[in-house]
Amino acid sequence: MRIVVLAGGIGGARFLRGLQAAAPEADITVIGNTGDDIHLFGLKVCPDLDTVMYTLGGGIHEEQGWGRADETFTVKEELAAYGVGPEWFGLGDRDFATHIVRTQMIGAGYPLSAVTEALCARWKPGVRLIPMTDDRIETHVVVDDPDAGPGGGRKAVHFQEYWVRLRASVPAYAVLPVGAEGAKPAPGVLEAIGEADVILFPPSNPVVSVGTILAVPGIREAIAEAGVPVVGLSPIVGDAPVRGMADKVLAAVGVEATAAAVAAHYGSGLLDGWLVDTVDAGSVAEVEAAGIRCRAVPLMMTDLAATTAMAREALTLAGEVRA
Amino acid sequence: MRIVVLAGGIGGARFLRGLQAAAPEADITVIGNTGDDIHLFGLKVCPDLDTVMYTLGGGIHEEQGWGRADETFTVKEELAAYGVGPEWFGLGDRDFATHIVRTQMIGAGYPLSAVTEALCARWKPGVRLIPMTDDRIETHVVVDDPDAGPGGGRKAVHFQEYWVRLRASVPAYAVLPVGAEGAKPAPGVLEAIGEADVILFPPSNPVVSVGTILAVPGIREAIAEAGVPVVGLSPIVGDAPVRGMADKVLAAVGVEATAAAVAAHYGSGLLDGWLVDTVDAGSVAEVEAAGIRCRAVPLMMTDLAATTAMAREALTLAGEVRA
CATH class of the missing domain: 3.40.50.10680 (CofD-like domains)
Structure with a gap:
């Protein structure tokens, strides 16, 4: 089947x-x-693909549901010491390696689908994992802009900013799959x-x-x-x-x-x-x-x-x- | 003075x-x-600049003379698990953060001299540290090519490959600052x-x-x-x-x-x-x-x-x- x-x-x-x-x-x-993919620290991060890969491959942090088991955060702490953020996105040292490999392969010209296949060669998730697209789609969420002038205003933020940084605690007026068309x-x-x-x-x-x-x-x-x-x-x-x-x-x-x-x-x-x-x-x-x-x-x-x-x-x- | x-x-x-x-x-x-700078895992590594910066800034591994004190190697181990090397170059987790910041700034268009100044804002080495050039110079060393056919042959390898991987244990016939002119x-x-x-x-x-x-x-x-x-x-x-x-x-x-x-x-x-x-x-x-x-x-x-x-x-x- x-x-x-x-x-x-x-x-x-x-x-x-x-x-x-x-x-x-x-x-x-x-x-x-791949709509919630994000570039952080110059690296391409694919949270959903990695969650599937780590979960089926036995590397997931079980209680948390995302990220690696037995994770440490040395790189993130050092980046913060350089004043480089964002600090609200929790990338661990083990996870960083995945993003380094992915970014290096993308930089060498491989499409995300080929990169995902290469990463899965290690994890052996037991399924064929394909990103929905090799093109860039970024999910943006329209929220109130607290910095807008009189009369107010709205702005679009990256999905991860809405979801992780703002914890979806502000009203969302639209969800835009930017680049989808x-x-x-x-x-x-x-x-x-x-x-x-x-x-x-x-x-x-x-x-x-x-x-x-x-x-x-x-x-x-x-x-x-x-x-x-x-x-x-x-x-x-x-x-x-x-x-x-x-x-x-x-x-x-x-x-x-x-x-x-x-x-x-x-x-x-x-x-x-x-x-x-x-x-x-x-x-x-x-x-x-x-x-x-x-x-x-x-x-x-x-x-x-x-x-x-x-x-x-x-x-x-x-x-x-x-x- | x-x-x-x-x-x-x-x-x-x-x-x-x-x-x-x-x-x-x-x-x-x-x-x-900067002649011994090298790109590893898609990141720009500047061993000599970092050794000066870490040594004068109090972050150096004192006994070793290079790299960070209290270093861990989680990222490197994970990269090896992906089959991604080289394994002969010892990049620690703390060190990785430096290269991630540097690579991100270079990618954003800043010259190495500006990047070095930004990194030194954290380390405060007490000197003004300037790379010799913002241009790419790579020191190559000419060595025997073990894969050459009958009659032998020579090849140029990156300085780090000669120095770190081969431990300078093979004859060197020339040292070429490639790109210097x-x-x-x-x-x-x-x-x-x-x-x-x-x-x-x-x-x-x-x-x-x-x-x-x-x-x-x-x-x-x-x-x-x-x-x-x-x-x-x-x-x-x-x-x-x-x-x-x-x-x-x-x-x-x-x-x-x-x-x-x-x-x-x-x-x-x-x-x-x-x-x-x-x-x-x-x-x-x-x-x-x-x-x-x-x-x-x-x-x-x-x-x-x-x-x-x-x-x-x-x-x-x-x-x-x-x-």
């Missing part, structure tokens, strides 16, 4: 571990979000979608993770036209995000933070099946009325067993919608 | 500590060798020489440290025409280098590894005074016959007191040749 998964960071990576356990023989291709899917992305037996949307952020991947021209269309089951898992449980601050960016795109509203946001033209948590069983009828097959199952990724069960439910639902 | 010092790495840096102690009120400008002295270099009261050559390597600085068009001429005392200290004591492998590269340029031969190599057109070690007192007459005032004094930089005494002797000799 060939499975394509559109993945953001922590949520996508943890779901993938469950999927590998649920379908150990499957051939899994992960299309990774001119971007092309990375080599292998459309081919993987075209050859897939199932396409899954893990409980990743529907706006800044899966939404950004779908913003790359050609990817949404390829999924809609693939003619195979497309099944998603709600990142919203009981009207609140399971993890992270998805409700904040959902508001920015005018979507209510409910499992049903997220399904409607993807739409029946894209989504064939949708899993909501058992606490949201009341919304199953609403989702099905919108033309999307829906089941209520436990959706908390508390451990590998729970996550594996979720992945199994997603594959079961895919089998149902196919039939 | 304004003193200009042409410095390589360890020897130059340690001598400068003695000079600061011997002449605490002096205004010292250090013209640093088109290089210009960095801003401030010629001005500092023109305004100097004394110019000193510390017991640095006469070929790959001081020699490379003198290879930058304009620097040798400016020193020769400055009209102020130029005094050097022999890096060779008792027919062997005090530290490092200066004898190997002296052979490559056809100079005997003796204190007198090094003085003659600089020449009376450049050098007014020369200090040899007391064990080489027998060569004083030979050096003086070549038109260079010479004194035999202890030249082992065993501790700060000894080094301070050496610097004091150099300044005394400068006073003599002036008179």
Whole structure:
């Protein structure tokens, strides 16, 4: 079975571990979000790709969900001693090595997809990990500009500045995948979608993770036209995000933070099946009325067993919608 | 008193500590060798500039003479795990931060001289440290090529490959300051020489440290025409280098590894005074016959007191040749 998964960071990576356990023989291709990539200290940092790679490769900081286990922060402390920031982005020494290798390869002319493949040669994540694009897409978030004059004003900041520095604590008025209109899917992305037996949307952020991947021209269309089951898992449980601050960016795109509203946001033209948590069983009828097959199952990724069960439910639902 | 010092790495840096102690009120400008700079992991590494900066700024690994105190090697280990080398060049985590800041500033368009000044704002070395040039000069060493076909052949390798990886253990046939002919002295270099009261050559390597600085068009001429005392200290004591492998590269340029031969190599057109070690007192007459005032004094930089005494002797000799 060939499975394509559109993945953001922590949520996508943890779901993938469950999927590998649920379908150990499957051939899994992960299309990774690169909209939250950022240049720091002259280095190219790809948080979502690395979270998937480290998680599936056994190098992740398990409790934190991102970054390396047994991490130290000597380089960052030294950079701060030079007065060089930002200090709000936590890059550890082990993590720095990944960004140094990536930046060196990019500088030598290799596209990000080739670089990601080279990095995965070390981590052996057990999936094929492809960035959504080799082109530059940067997710920006429009927020109030505290430095604006009388009458106020707004400005666009890098997603990481909104998410990490501001901790999504200020109103977001828009989410802009800057550069998306001119971007092309990375080599292998459309081919993987075209050859897939199932396409899954893990409980990743529907706006800044899966939404950004779908913003790359050609990817949404390829999924809609693939003619195979497309099944998603709600990142919203009981009207609140399971993890992270998805409700904040959902508001920015005018979507209510409910499992049903997220399904409607993807739409029946894209989504064939949708899993909501058992606490949201009341919304199953609403989702099905919108033309999307829906089941209520436990959706908390508390451990590998729970996550594996979720992945199994997603594959079961895919089998149902196919039939 | 304004003193200009042409410095390589360890020897130059340690001598400068003695000079600061011997002449605490002096205004010292250090013209640093950049011929052994190297790009590693996509980062610009300046070993000699950093050795001077760390030594005078209190960050040096004292026993080793180069690199940072309390150093760790996490980044390097991680790079090796990616299969990315070279492993023979010992970059520590603290050191990496320096190269990351430097590379980022170079990438933003700042010349190396401005970058060095910015790095020194942290370290406060108590001297003005200027790279010999903002242009790229790379010292290459011609060695036998073990991969050459029948009849043999030679190849040029980067100085660091000869010095660090090969440990200067193979014959060197030539030392080439590649790019020197088109290089210009960095801003401030010629001005500092023109305004100097004394110019000193510390017991640095006469070929790959001081020699490379003198290879930058304009620097040798400016020193020769400055009209102020130029005094050097022999890096060779008792027919062997005090530290490092200066004898190997002296052979490559056809100079005997003796204190007198090094003085003659600089020449009376450049050098007014020369200090040899007391064990080489027998060569004083030979050096003086070549038109260079010479004194035999202890030249082992065993501790700060000894080094301070050496610097004091150099300044005394400068006073003599002036008179």
